[in-house]
Amino acid sequence: MSDLFSVLKEKVTGKEIKIVLPEGTDERILEAAARLAEEGILTPVLIGNKQDIEKKAAELNVKLDGAEIKDPNQFEGFEEMVQAFVERRKGKATEEQAREILKDENYFGTMLVYSGQAHGLVSGAAHSTADTVRPALQIIKTKQGVKKTSGVFIMVRGDEKYVFADCAINISPDAQDLAEIAVESANTAKMFDIDPRVAMLSFSTKGSAKSPETEKVSEAVNVAKELAPNLVLDGEFQFDAAFVPSVAEKKAPDSVIKGDANVFVFPSLEAGNIGYKIAQRLGNFDAVGPILQGLNMPVNDLSRGCSADDVYKLALITAGQTVQ
Ligand SMILES: CC(C)(COP(=O)(O)OP(=O)(O)OC[C@H]1O[C@@H](n2cnc3c(N)ncnc32)[C@H](O)[C@@H]1OP(=O)(O)O)[C@@H](O)C(=O)NCCC(=O)NCCS
Ligand SMILES: CC(=O)OP(=O)(O)O
Numbered sequence: 004m005s006d007l008f009s010v011l012k013e014k015v016t017g018k019e020i021k022i023v024l025p026e027g028t029d030e031r032i033l034e035a036a037a038r039l040a041e042e043g044i045l046t047p048v049l050i051g052n053k054q055d056i057e058k059k060a061a062e063l064n065v066k067l068d069g070a071e072i073k074d075p076n077q078f079e080g081f082e083e084m085v086q087a088f089v090e091r092r093k094g095k096a097t098e099e100q101a102r103e104i105l106k107d108e109n110y111f112g113t114m115l116v117y118s119g120q121a122h123g124l125v126s127g128a129a130h131s132t133a134d135t136v137r138p139a140l141q142i143i144k145t146k147q148g149v150k151k152t153s154g155v156f157i158m159v160r161g162d163e164k165y166v167f168a169d170c171a172i173n174i175s176p177d178a179q180d181l182a183e184i185a186v187e188s189a190n191t192a193k194m195f196d197i198d199p200r201v202a203m204l205s206f207s208t209k210g211s212a213k214s215p216e217t218e219k220v221s222e223a224v225n226v227a228k229e230l231a232p233n234l235v236l237d238g239e240f241q242f243d244a245a246f247v248p249s250v251a252e253k254k255a256p257d258s259v260i261k262g263d264a265n266v267f268v269f270p271s272l273e274a275g276n277i278g279y280k281i282a283q284r285l286g287n288f289d290a291v292g293p294i295l296q297g298l299n300m301p302v303n304d305l306s307r308g309c310s311a312d313d314v315y316k317l318a319l320i321t322a323g324q325t326v327q
Contacts, residue, residue, distance in 0.1 A: 011320065016043060018325075020046070020123075022046070022121065022124065022125060022322055023113075024050070026128050026130065027056045029129050032049070032311075033056070036067065037070070040067065040070045041068070043069070049067070050072075050108040057072075076106065084114050091142055109138050112124050113139055116143065125317050149183065149297035151172070152295050152297045153169035153171070153173055153183075153297065154292065155169070156168075158283070164196075166192045166195075166197060168184050168267070168268050168269065168296075169268075169269065171275075171292075171293035171295070181223035182230055183230070185223070188296065189234050191296055194323070197265055199235065200266065201237075203237070203240065204267055205220040205241065207220075209239065221239050224238045237258045237259050238260075238268075240260065247262045250262060291320065
C-alpha cells in the first residue's frame with residue numbers, strides 16, 4: 004500500500020489539482036493540508052473563516068503556505084453560485100433557500116467542485132456521512148450507467164488488501180443495488196492493484212439457509228453475473244466460506260471462489276459498516292475510505308474517528324481519481 008501512495012503521489016504531483024477540505028478548523032484536516040501543500044502534491048482548499056483557520060493553524064504550529072482558504076461569507080462568486088445551485092436543483096430550492104444552504108461548508112465546497120473551481124472534495128472528519136455526501140448526491144450526481152453511489156473501504160494490513168462494500172451509503176440495498184455495488188467495487192479494486200474476486204456475503208452459503216435476505220443475495224449474484232459476465236464473482240457466502248479455503252472446500256466446493264475472495268459485498272449497510280469497523284479495531288487493519296463510487300466527480304467521506312494520516316491518504320486517492 005505504501006507503494007500505492009508513492010505511485011499516486013507521482014501521478015498527481017505537478018497536475019495543479021485542487022482538493023476541497025471543507026472542515027477548515029479541524030486539527031486533523033489542518034495537519035493533512037499542511038503536509039499536502041508542503042510536499043507540493045496538490046493545493047488544499049480550506050473552507051471557513053480565514054482568521055479562525057489561521058488562528059487554529061498557529062496554535063497547532065502548522066504552516067498553510069500553498070493552501071487556499073475560501074469563506075462562503077466573503078466569496079465574490081457567491082451570487083453566481085446561488086444561480087448555478089438553483090438551476091442544478093431544478094425547482095427543489097428557491098434562491099433564498101440556496102443562499103442559506105450554500106453557507107454550509109459541505110454544500111459550498113461541493114459547488115466549488117461542480118463549477119470546476121476545484122477537482123475533488125474530502126470531508127467527514129467532523130460531519131456525519133449523511134451531511135457529507137448529501138450535497139454530492141444532489142449536485143454532483145451519479146455518472147451515466149450508475150444508479151446508486153456506494154462507499155468502499157480498502158482494508159490494509161501488511162501485504163493484505165481487501166475491498167469491503169457498501170460500508171457507507173445504501174442502508175437496505177435490493178438485489179439490483181447489490182449487483183451494481185459488486186461491479187463498481189470490482190472496478191475500484193483494480194485502481195488499487197487488486198485483481199477482483201468478488202464474494203456476495205450472507206449468513207448462508209449456497210442455500211444453506213433460506214429467507215428473503217438470503218434470496219436477495221443469491222438473486223444479486225445472478226444479476227451481477229449478467230451485468231459483468233467476465234467478473235470472478237459468486238455467492239451467497241458466509242464470510243468463512245468466502246475467505247477460508249478449507250471451509251470453502253466443505254461449504255462451496257464447486258464455486259469459482261475457493262476461499263480466496265478479496266472483494267466482499269455485504270448484504271446491508273448494518274453488516275458492512277459494523278464489519279469494517281471490527282476488522283479495523285479488532286483486526287488491526289488500516290481502513291482507507293470510504294471511497295465513494297459512481298459519482299461524476301470525486302467526493303470522498305472520512306470517518307469521524309479518522310487520523311491526520313487518513314485525511315492525507317484519502318486526499319491523495321481523491322486526487323488520483325481526478326487523473327484516471
Ligand atoms: C446517503 C443518504 C444520506 C441519502 O439520504 P437522503 O438525503 O435522505 O436521501 P434522499 O432520498 O432524500 O435523496 C436525496 C438525493 O440524493 C439522491 N440519492 C439518495 N441516495 C442515493 C444513492 N445511494 N446514490 C445516488 N443518489 C442518491 C436522491 O436521488 C436525491 O436526489 P434529488 O434530491 O436530486 O432527487 C442516506 O441514505 C443515509 O443516511 N445513508 C447512511 C449514511 C451513514 O450514516 N452511513 C454510515 C456511516 S459511513
Ligand atoms: C464511515 C463511517 O462509519 O463514518 P463515521 O464513523 O463518521 O460514522
